[in-house]
Amino acid sequence: MNLSSSTINRLKRLQLVAQQIKAGTIRGNRRSIRRGQSIEFADYRNYVPGDDLRQLDWNIYARHNHPFIKLREHEDDLAVYLLVDGSKSMDWGAGDENKFTYACKLAAGFSVISLFTGDQLWLEVLGTGMQLGPMRGQGNLIRMLDALSGVKPKGQVHLSEASRQFNGSRKRPGLVILISDLLFVDGYKDGVKHLQGLGHEIILLQILCPEELHPGMDGELQLIDSETGEPQEVNIDRSMRRVYNQRLKAWQAEIRSFCNQRQIRYFSIDTSLTWDQFLMYELRKAGVVR
Amino acid sequence: MRILSPWFALLGLLAIPIILLYMLKFQRQKVEISSILLWQMILQDRQANRPWQKLKRNLLLIIQLVILAALVFALIQPAIRGDAISNAQVIVILDATASMQASDVSPSRFESAKEELQKIINDLPNSSELTLIQASSEPTVLIAHSQDKSEMREIVEAATVSFGEANWRAVFALANASITVPDHLVVLLSDGNFPDEDISLYTDRFEYRLVGSSENNIGINAFSISPEGSGSELLIKVHNYSDSAKSALLSIFQGEELLQANSIEIPAGETYTEVITGLPVGIQTYTARLSNDAGADTLDDYPLDDQAYIAYHPSESKRILLVSKGNFFLEKFLSVLPDSEAYRAFSDEIGGDSPLPNEGFSIFIYDGFFPEKLPNGNILLIDPPENPIFDVSPATEEYGRVDVVDHPLTQYINWDQVQILQTKVITLPDWGEPLITSEVGPLVFVGEFQSHRFAVVSFNLLDSDLPLQVTFPILFDQLLSYLNPPVMYDAPDGYRVKQAVHLKPGASVDAIRILLPNGTEEAVDLNESGSTFLDTHIPGIYTITALPGEYTEQFAVNIFSNVESGIAPRQAFSITGPNDANSAQIPPQMGLKTLWQIPVVLALVFLTVEWWLYFRRPLPLWVLNKIPTFWQRDAH
Numbered sequence: 024m025n026l027s028s029s030t031i032n033r034l035k036r037l038q039l040v041a042q043q044i045k046a047g048t049i050r051g052n053r054r055s056i057r058r059g060q061s062i063e064f065a066d067y068r069n070y071v072p073g074d075d076l077r078q079l080d081w082n083i084y085a086r087h088n089h090p091f092i093k094l095r096e097h098e099d100d101l102a103v104y105l106l107v108d109g110s111k112s113m114d115w116g117a118g119d120e121n122k123f124t125y126a127c128k129l130a131a132g133f134s135v136i137s138l139f140t141g142d143q144l145w146l147e148v149l150g151t152g153m154q155l156g157p158m159r160g161q162g163n164l165i166r167m168l169d170a171l172s173g174v175k176p177k178g179q180v181h182l183s184e185a186s187r188q189f190n191g192s193r194k195r196p197g198l199v200i201l202i203s204d205l206l207f208v209d210g211y212k213d214g215v216k217h218l219q220g221l222g223h224e225i226i227l228l229q230i231l232c233p234e235e236l237h238p239g240m241d242g243e244l245q246l247i248d249s250e251t252g253e254p255q256e257v258n259i260d261r262s263m264r265r266v267y268n269q270r271l272k273a274w275q276a277e278i279r280s281f282c283n284q285r286q287i288r289y290f291s292i293d294t295s296l297t298w299d300q301f302l303m304y305e306l307r308k309a310g311v312v313r
Numbered sequence: 314m315r316i317l318s319p320w321f322a323l324l325g326l327l328a329i330p331i332i333l334l335y336m337l338k339f340q341r342q343k344v345e346i347s348s349i350l351l352w353q354m355i356l357q358d359r360q361a362n363r364p365w366q367k368l369k370r371n372l373l374l375i376i377q378l379v380i381l382a383a384l385v386f387a388l389i390q391p392a393i394r395g396d397a398i399s400n401a402q403v404i405v406i407l408d409a410t411a412s413m414q415a416s417d418v419s420p421s422r423f424e425s426a427k428e429e430l431q432k433i434i435n436d437l438p439n440s441s442e443l444t445l446i447q448a449s450s451e452p453t454v455l456i457a458h459s460q461d462k463s464e465m466r467e468i469v470e471a472a473t474v475s476f477g478e479a480n481w482r483a484v485f486a487l488a489n490a491s492i493t494v495p496d497h498l499v500v501l502l503s504d505g506n507f508p509d510e511d512i513s514l515y516t517d518r519f520e521y522r523l524v525g526s527s528e529n530n531i532g533i534n535a536f537s538i539s540p541e542g543s544g545s546e547l548l549i550k551v552h553n554y555s556d557s558a559k560s561a562l563l564s565i566f567q568g569e570e571l572l573q574a575n576s577i578e579i580p581a582g583e584t585y586t587e588v589i590t591g592l593p594v595g596i597q598t599y600t601a602r603l604s605n606d607a608g609a610d611t612l613d614d615y616p617l618d619d620q621a622y623i624a625y626h627p628s629e630s631k632r633i634l635l636v637s638k639g640n641f642f643l644e645k646f647l648s649v650l651p652d653s654e655a656y657r658a659f660s661d662e663i664g665g666d667s668p669l670p671n672e673g674f675s676i677f678i679y680d681g682f683f684p685e686k687l688p689n690g691n692i693l694l695i696d697p698p699e700n701p702i703f704d705v706s707p708a709t710e711e712y713g714r715v716d717v718v719d720h721p722l723t724q725y726i727n728w729d730q731v732q733i734l735q736t737k738v739i740t741l742p743d744w745g746e747p748l749i750t751s752e753v754g755p756l757v758f759v760g761e762f763q764s765h766r767f768a769v770v771s772f773n774l775l776d777s778d779l780p781l782q783v784t785f786p787i788l789f790d791q792l793l794s795y796l797n798p799p800v801m802y803d804a805p806d807g808y809r810v811k812q813a814v815h816l817k818p819g820a821s822v823d824a825i826r827i828l829l830p831n832g833t834e835e836a837v838d839l840n841e842s843g844s845t846f847l848d849t850h851i852p853g854i855y856t857i858t859a860l861p862g863e864y865t866e867q868f869a870v871n872i873f874s875n876v877e878s879g880i881a882p883r884q885a886f887s888i889t890g891p892n893d894a895n896s897a898q899i900p901p902q903m904g905l906k907t908l909w910q911i912p913v914v915l916a917l918v919f920l921t922v923e924w925w926l927y928f929r930r931p932l933p934l935w936v937l938n939k940i941p942t943f944w945q946r947d948a949h
Binding site for chain 1: 343347
């Protein structure tokens, strides 16, 4: 996946805004309300690629032959978890309007912002086994982009189960950005609740392509689910399409209501809108980035 | 309601294979989409996708089942009791007599009867056959045992009414002969104007449908002329057929001139008679006309008998004047000539106190004589002297070979045995037609000159043996017939409508044309014994024209029928049948009115809808909005 240098330049000037920002363990470049306070030693932690080598405790490395990073108190960073839905239903839409392509580009955009901000980034494409991170620093950008380029959506994703597994490995609360069409067979609510249960702040980006927002099908059809292969017979005519649109809007309103109740920021995205425009204007306008 | 063909209901079982075929052949187009989650949200009722629910939602199947039901409903022939006739054989007698032209029923009784007949045909079951007999002077079977309704309608539409009476005995005989099955019905569409003794119907399945409502009529029932003294006398009778007194203006025309007009008033059922005397003897036409003296448009409901006609052609014997020096053979011939009065004058005695009569005779025969002035009549010249109308040369014995020209006047003439001593040499004038010719000129010729008919014999009869031959009376009878043709028809007092006219044209007549009162002209075929003209179907003056020569005569045709003029409709009557006394009030065999047309129309409508839907023609939006959608119901 390639991002133009101009896009990267514009993105790296942005910063993710976590409304319920979690206290970090190392200093980052994030402007924090606690910036400038004491930098006393607090703890060690394992080195992860991308950590500032200046914070490596070379004495400990000499004794144990294992790198540790010295943690200091009163310095914040942000754990950013990018969860991209990699189910087969995401592989829908033509060209740039393909939902998975769109999601990957959005993820790449968020990654650029996070890496250049110094946040700790974790990228996971649900359902594909692709996990990357934690990582920090812009040096990981190429690796991250290569990883996104090589992943293909496949199979089914059960969000609740995927959330449970994610919680098991990522204990540190952070900002979870879930990019999905939310067309999960077992629903999205349980999964989102699990993510929230660990204290993560969640931004929910629902991606739907124009074919899903305004289906042009007509006639007596047997619809085949691309993800499950399950058939659904339906007679589609003008009135039926009208009902579909009504039901879609009701469903999105239901999601929005659910998210509002749980202080989750929810965005519904039409892939006909370019991803960088959405990220740099729509999210900026909504205060997700600045 | 009755079901006439209940077994056809079994065809309703066809619904089962139709439904099965739909269930088995319910193929949908497969379309892959990202997720069916949203559609499943809409189609929450998964049961709706079971086969019978598919059928429930399939409009085309529903329409096909409705079509099947409609067709089965039509095939079982549901029927309700109505006024339609359902007998297997229906024999309709359509009264086409003159009284059916009465206008008391708009537009006329006959047209009203035709409408009634069309209704009978329309309601007739397809399995029934119909026979239509038109009651007129010559009863005609217009439709014979037919089941073709379109043919029936066309024939009924083309049927015309006559101006005369009907031969009702023959009509009922035809009806009796047309009955071939027990399940029959004889329907009489008439105003009932026929003599009781003529009604003879050998069935008790009889229905009389009365046409007509009024008896308002006054008409001329006699109009004739006869010689009286030195002139002629006209008789006219006018009868009031109404049940109240009526007045009218009676006008008599002589030719085109009004002879007399007077207002008359006749009590109900009475006859007014008038005699007009002192009329001339000559050939003349007379017309009597009844009109309304109150200024109203119509005098009564039956205008046909408001006019009557006479073409007077007095029968007078031929008066013949023979001028000769004395010709025994001619005198003998003329004395035995029927319908003629012959007079003789000796040519030698003419002059001085004995002038030659110039008129008063229809034929003048000049034997070896030519008058100074042509008489007022036709002329037979025998052995003519020099004269101003054709060239005559002295007699010669060298006249050469004699030929008989093929001519109507030379029929039956055999000249082979005739010997002539000498003959005058005559140059055939332009107007002459030779009958017998020689090498020096015509021996006998005829022609018309200065409004006179001439017949010329070039030789002296006493110079030949012609008077001794059989040819002699034949030739002279032909010549006299040519000079004074007899009246061509046999009833100088006139004819009734549809009465045959026997024409007796003279031998010189080649062809006859007759001009009808309606302006059409008909040619009449001639044969040896004359000819018969049958087309006297219209009352009025007919003009006969005999060719060649354009000789014309006229004859009159009138209705003069008390039966037809008495237009009062008869409500009921008795018929003689198998038991010799059956009432016409026998209830008709009313049938069942089948209702197959309605479901067939419905089936066609639904078939059209199905076709429309099959090709997915867009329905108007207002229609779509009114159609309840199953999906909408399920979505809620």
